[in-house]
Amino acid sequence: MGENCKTDxxxxxxxxxxxxxxxxxxxxxxxxADFAGVNRTLINYYFRSKENLFQIIYWEMIYEMRQSLSTxxxxxxxxxxxxxxxxxxxxxxKESYPFLEIFNVQESFKITSKIETxxxxxxxxxxxxxxxxxxxxxxxxxxxxxxxxLFMIHLFALIxxxxxxxxxxxxxxxxxxxxxxxxRKERKKAIKELLFTSKN
Amino acid sequence: MGENCKTDxxxxxxxxxxxxxxxxxxxxxxxxADFAGVNRTLINYYFRSKENLFQIIYWEMIYEMRQSLSTxxxxxxxxxxxxxxxxxxxxxxKESYPFLEIFNVQESFKITSKIETxxxxxxxxxxxxxxxxxxxxxxxxxxxxxxxxLFMIHLFALIxxxxxxxxxxxxxxxxxxxxxxxxRKERKKAIKELLFTSKN
DNA sequence: TATATTTTTGACAACTTTGTCAAACATTTC
DNA sequence: GAAATGTTTGACAAAGTTGTCAAAAATATA
Numbered sequence: 359m360g361e362n363c364k365t366d367x368x369x370x371x372x373x374x375x376x377x378x379x380x381x382x383x384x385x386x387x388x389x390x391a392d393f394a395g396v397n398r399t400l401i402n403y404y405f406r407s408k409e410n411l412f413q414i415i416y417w418e419m420i421y422e423m424r425q426s427l428s429t430x431x432x433x434x435x436x437x438x439x440x441x442x443x444x445x446x447x448x449x450x451x452k453e454s455y456p457f458l459e460i461f462n463v464q465e466s467f468k469i470t471s472k473i474e475t476x477x478x479x480x481x482x483x484x485x486x487x488x489x490x491x492x493x494x495x496x497x498x499x500x501x502x503x504x505x506x507x508l509f510m511i512h513l514f515a516l517i518x519x520x521x522x523x524x525x526x527x528x529x530x531x532x533x534x535x536x537x538x539x540x541x542r543k544e545r546k547k548a549i550k551e552l553l554f555t556s557k558n
Numbered sequence: 559m560g561e562n563c564k565t566d567x568x569x570x571x572x573x574x575x576x577x578x579x580x581x582x583x584x585x586x587x588x589x590x591a592d593f594a595g596v597n598r599t600l601i602n603y604y605f606r607s608k609e610n611l612f613q614i615i616y617w618e619m620i621y622e623m624r625q626s627l628s629t630x631x632x633x634x635x636x637x638x639x640x641x642x643x644x645x646x647x648x649x650x651x652k653e654s655y656p657f658l659e660i661f662n663v664q665e666s667f668k669i670t671s672k673i674e675t676x677x678x679x680x681x682x683x684x685x686x687x688x689x690x691x692x693x694x695x696x697x698x699x700x701x702x703x704x705x706x707x708l709f710m711i712h713l714f715a716l717i718x719x720x721x722x723x724x725x726x727x728x729x730x731x732x733x734x735x736x737x738x739x740x741x742r743k744e745r746k747k748a749i750k751e752l753l754f755t756s757k758n
Numbered sequence: 759t760a761t762a763t764t765t766t767t768g769a770c771a772a773c774t775t776t777g778t779c780a781a782a783c784a785t786t787t788c
Numbered sequence: 789g790a791a792a793t794g795t796t797t798g799a800c801a802a803a804g805t806t807g808t809c810a811a812a813a814a815t816a817t818a
Contacts, residue, residue: 365765381667384584386805397767402807404765459723460660466725467581502756504748507731508741511720512752514727519715523659525666527714531707541708548704552712552752556702565795586775597797602777 366404369394374415378455383464419458423451424482431484437495438554440488445517445546452521459522500555509553516549566604569594574615578655583664619658623651624682631684637695638754640688645717645746652721659722700755709753716749 372394376382382389387408391398405411430443452459492506501509520527520541528538572594576582582589587608591598605611630643652659692706701709720727720741728738 381664383664387807388805399768399807400766407807408805456663459726460663462726463656463660463723464581464583466729502751504744504751505737505741507733507737508744508748510731511727511741512716512748514723515715515719516712518723519719520711523663523714523718526659526662527711529666531710533707537705537707541705541711544704544708548708548712551702551704556755587777588775599777599798600796603795607777608775 365396365400369396369401369404370411370415370418373411374419374455377412377415378419378458378461381457381460383457383461416458416461419455426451428482428484431482431488437491437500438550440491441513441550441553442546444513445549448514448517449521449545452518456522456524459518501553502555513549513553516552520545565596565600569596569601569604570611570615570618573611574619574655577612577615578619578658578661581657581660583657583661616658616661619655626651628682628684631682631688637691637700640691641713641750641753642746644713645749648714648717649721649745652718656722656724659718701753702755713749713753716752720745 373390376385376390376393382393387401388398391401394401401408401411405414426447427444430440430447433440433443435443489506489510492501492509495501496503496506496509504512524538527533533541573590576585576590576593582593587601588598591601594601601608601611605614626647627644630640630647633640633643635643689706689710692701692709695701696703696706696709704712724738727733733741
């Protein structure tokens with residue numbers, strides 16, 4: 359593998375890349391092994407089974423995400439800055455691993471999924487507090503009035519969808535590389551303009 | 559199969575259901591055959607290969623969708639009514655076949671995909687005209703000013719994402735069945751409130 | 759250096775998936 | 789009713805995937 363890092367950690371990192379960045383969700387272990395430059399059996403040695411490896415890396419990624427988000431929910435910034443932070447973090451996250459969300463959906467439909475328990479409710483006190491903040495901002499007239507959870511859904515939608523669907527959208531809407539760059543640049547501003555009441 | 563309809567058409571319809579509604583995108587032909595209540599070999603008889611069947615039903619669905627949308631783009635309604643029609647149609651479409659879009663993404667990332675050519679640019683005169691209408695509405699101050707294509711992206715995002723990701727969102731945000739029904743009911747209104755400049 | 763431990767590899771067997779083929783069955787046509 | 793055509797089925801072979809195991813290679817330990 360060529361690096362000085364532990365082999366199992368390298369395999370995990372490359373698996374995350376292979377599955378959730380490149381999107382080879384239903385590839386064989388052999389293909390992953392080729393991508394990672396290791397013998398296929400070695401993956402079994404470290405992780406027993408494909409299913410198990412998947413569970414481990416999936417859990418790590420979800421956990422990392424939950425941690426980052428609750429840190430933002432709980433931090434000392436004012437509401438708008440928090441939304442900024444959420445947008446920045448999630449844009450970065452989705453651009454790095456666009457297929458994590460795809461995998462989420464597919465799993466959430468399976469009854470038998472062992473992974474299902476990983477998609478747990480936020481249920482964090484930080485999240486509940488953030489919902490109250492949303493409500494307060496709505497009362498102040500800074501946000502359009504809706505159910506706070508619906509605000510969250512719209513926020514996620516406007517962040518994730520354009521990134522995840524990017525290749526499809528580019529084709530359908532005939533978006534050139536230049537246009538795409540332009541859109542990417544204005545993403546954050548555009549999202550905020552939709553969600554916040556205009557300031558003038 | 560029990561119906562009076564042609565077997566091959568029934569298989570296609572049930573395959574659409576199985577793959578794009580239920581989401582069993584990577585199931586075996588045997589599983590599809592069980593679902594459709596036919597002998598597995600019969601599917602080969604009518605469609606030669608799994609790949610071929612997929613291409614056929616995928617193409618049919620995309621074609622139907624493009625037709626419906628361009629009819630709306632070209633119809634005689636005013637702009638807001640057209641947006642209403644788009645929202646209504648796409649909500650119906652995504653709720654019926656939430657996995658069509660998932661499949662789109664996965665395919666769009668594959669270099670080798672024979673299906674790729676199906677995701678063609680809209681390129682229709684009707685679509686180009688609609689983009690101009692968007693621009694006009696922005697000038698009139700009815701819509702927030704952005705790149706018209708970005709308006710389309712936001713529109714698609716706000717329609718599709720909440721539906722496709724519904725099971726995941728319900729878990730993460732702890733949305734009860736009642737809340738979900740409420741949100742569903744207000745979907746259209748909520749989308750329009752975000753995209754159109756407020757009327758008061 | 760010799761021994762123990764860990765890591766890596768190739769070979770193997772069980773299993774699944776796929777497409778083909780010929781035979782069985784059903785339906786139409788003469 | 790017999791022949792021709794179309795539909796459905798079970799059996800089969802080829803290919804691929806997965807996990808295990810014992811042997812080889814590398815590394816650590818005494």
